[in-house]
Amino acid sequence: MKPVVIRRRPASTRSDWPVELHPLVARVYAARGIAAHEAGPQRLADLLTPAVLGGVEQACDLLADAIVRDLRICIVGDFDADGATGTAVAVRGLRLLGARDVCYRVPNRMVDGYGLGVGLVDALADIRPDLVVTVDNGIASHAGIAAARARGMRVIVTDHHLPGPTLPPADAIVNPNAVALAACAHASPPCAGCADAGARASALAGVGVMFYLLLALRARLYPGESRARPDLASLLDLVALGTVADLVPLDANNRILVAAGLHRIRNGRASAGVAALYRSAGRDPRRAVAADLGYALGPRINAAGRLEDMSLGIECLLSDDADAALALAERLSAINAERRELQAAMVEQGEAMLARFVERWDEASLPCGIVLHEPDWHPGVVGLVASKLKERLNRPVVAFARADESGVELRGSARSIAGFHLRDALADVDAAHPGLIGRFGGHAIAAGLSLPAANLAAFAAEFDAAARRRLDPGQLERYLWSDGELHPHEFTADNARALRYAAPWGQAFPEPAFDNVFAVASWRAVGEKHLHMQLRPVQGGDALEAILFDALAAMPPPARVRALYQLDLNDWNGRERLQLLVRHIEPA
Numbered sequence: 001m002k003p004v005v006i007r008r009r010p011a012s013t014r015s016d017w018p019v020e021l022h023p024l025v026a027r028v029y030a031a032r033g034i035a036a037h038e039a040g041p042q043r044l045a046d047l048l049t050p051a052v053l054g055g056v057e058q059a060c061d062l063l064a065d066a067i068v069r070d071l072r073i074c075i076v077g078d079f080d081a082d083g084a085t086g087t088a089v090a091v092r093g094l095r096l097l098g099a100r101d102v103c104y105r106v107p108n109r110m111v112d113g114y115g116l117g118v119g120l121v122d123a124l125a126d127i128r129p130d131l132v133v134t135v136d137n138g139i140a141s142h143a144g145i146a147a148a149r150a151r152g153m154r155v156i157v158t159d160h161h162l163p164g165p166t167l168p169p170a171d172a173i174v175n176p177n178a179v180a181l182a183a184c185a186h187a188s189p190p191c192a193g194c195a196d197a198g199a200r201a202s203a204l205a206g207v208g209v210m211f212y213l214l215l216a217l218r219a220r221l222y223p224g225e226s227r228a229r230p231d232l233a234s235l236l237d238l239v240a241l242g243t244v245a246d247l248v249p250l251d252a253n254n255r256i257l258v259a260a261g262l263h264r265i266r267n268g269r270a271s272a273g274v275a276a277l278y279r280s281a282g283r284d285p286r287r288a289v290a291a292d293l294g295y296a297l298g299p300r301i302n303a304a305g306r307l308e309d310m311s312l313g314i315e316c317l318l319s320d321d322a323d324a325a326l327a328l329a330e331r332l333s334a335i336n337a338e339r340r341e342l343q344a345a346m347v348e349q350g351e352a353m354l355a356r357f358v359e360r361w362d363e364a365s366l367p368c369g370i371v372l373h374e375p376d377w378h379p380g381v382v383g384l385v386a387s388k389l390k391e392r393l394n395r396p397v398v399a400f401a402r403a404d405e406s407g408v409e410l411r412g413s414a415r416s417i418a419g420f421h422l423r424d425a426l427a428d429v430d431a432a433h434p435g436l437i438g439r440f441g442g443h444a445i446a447a448g449l450s451l452p453a454a455n456l457a458a459f460a461a462e463f464d465a466a467a468r469r470r471l472d473p474g475q476l477e478r479y480l481w482s483d484g485e486l487h488p489h490e491f492t493a494d495n496a497r498a499l500r501y502a503a504p505w506g507q508a509f510p511e512p513a514f515d516n517v518f519a520v521a522s523w524r525a526v527g528e529k530h531l532h533m534q535l536r537p538v539q540g541g542d543a544l545e546a547i548l549f550d551a552l553a554a555m556p557p558p559a560r561v562r563a564l565y566q567l568d569l570n571d572w573n574g575r576e577r578l579q580l581l582v583r584h585i586e587p588a
Helices: 022-032 058-068 081-096 119-122 140-150 192-203 206-221 232-245 252-265 274-283 289-309 311-318 322-361 382-393 422-432 453-470 494-502
Strands: 004-006 074-075 104-107 131-135 154-158 172-174 370-373 398-403 411-417 440-442 447-454 479-482 515-526 530-537 545-550 559-572 576-588
Touching: 004 252, 004 322, 022 494, 058 131, 058 154, 058 172, 058 206, 074 081, 081 104, 081 131, 081 206, 081 232, 081 289, 081 382, 081 447, 104 119, 119 140, 131 206, 140 154, 154 206, 172 206, 192 252, 206 232, 206 252, 206 322, 232 289, 252 274, 252 289, 274 289, 274 322, 289 311, 289 322, 289 440, 311 322, 322 370, 322 382, 322 515, 370 440, 370 453, 382 398, 382 411, 411 422, 411 453, 422 447, 422 453, 447 453, 494 559, 530 576, 545 559
Parallel strands: 004 479, 074 104, 074 131, 131 154, 154 172, 370 398, 545 576
Antiparallel strands: 398 411, 411 447, 440 447, 515 530, 515 559, 530 545, 559 576
């Protein structure tokens, strides 16, 4: 494969930062285009208002009526972490706001497929809900919503995925990517400021859309600043978890939501389920950061939906009993361990397929858009395979598995790179070749689809053609971004601590990484795949402890290396010390 290139972000000479802002944090913020007014403390008071979401008024009408009349409300969630947290937020939030008959259902990935399908609506007949509220799904569920309404159910769709050519026949739709702001308090049509805010709301995850609907409903039911208003801030740890786990961009608004949730976790006010997940993952909630949510808690919730039943994850998040929540969290950890083993085997198979292709045809012949399929792959894990291979190849990848034992239909998950909008590309293929794809949906960086197994080769050719049209060779270059080099006096635990807690780092707001040339003072293998080193900056200074996880080759590193790294804190026996978390290493 082509070598990885380290690119440095342009340096900034701005000086309008708040005086209390740490200078290294200011440098990193500047490289990410953060405005001075966004660099201060993240305050809930600075959130976009719920009014920027189109459809909230109609949805609030339906929910308020259901609460007053004591109707049965059923939340229909999704089988990923965003859907699970969104379901828990909906159930908890509606109960806080006075709803007494709230239940939930989640489609089974293997049986029902994604969203509010007709089969799931048939299953709801047993509980006969008056009002169905989707969370993180529904915008593509035309048939299911029509079936629900035919049975006398009203339907509210809350979602953030991109719509198709037409909207489903729901009674209300709250989706910042589908329904524009209809009016604002200043003008009709909306004034420029409110219209811009509505556009910025498009980065909300499904759980964020649901939280915003609850804020609007609370304002409807409890006007003014009454002391009786329920405290919806108690839901923010769940909002933070779903937002980070779903990999939506951490723009200014999402950073406020995530920062507020992390603040609750660090201060011991997390829900029993989130606290249990931290304990089961061996993480310290007092040092909570967004990476915990993305790499430790989120995968545990997702594992339930991938391999078993997402109700396990939702029940963990709904539990108020610490012991019961911990028992569920331990089950989720066990399922996640099984998922990791399965994923590793599937990724190895995918890499072997690509290696055989390169060996036969050479690397230059690799498709721009890669499509992979193995008959024995698990449909709940193909998205992770696509993600891993996308990272290593820097090309959009679709991985398919059999939808059922017959193998007649395939179910796929796609992951993309910057500059290639997955859902738009799939829409192009579908428009040019009707019937080639079955159902599909998603957004820019992730999508799901189904198709007849007989269409796989034709789809692979068309997906590659779409990638070639939309991507230029430069976008396929494998590169990593650096915030520049650090001077010897900047290698301190205080700097690492300042960066760690400066902001919630995540999608579209990456954690700071730096690059320097080092002399390798010593090295040793740790475990089977990790490399521990002592690195001495060539500018001078003491040797620094460094760790490179999942090092691919058990051979001595060169005497002089260029390393891309993050400043990290190694907590051992209650003492924090500086450690370089190496992300990439090459000879210098």
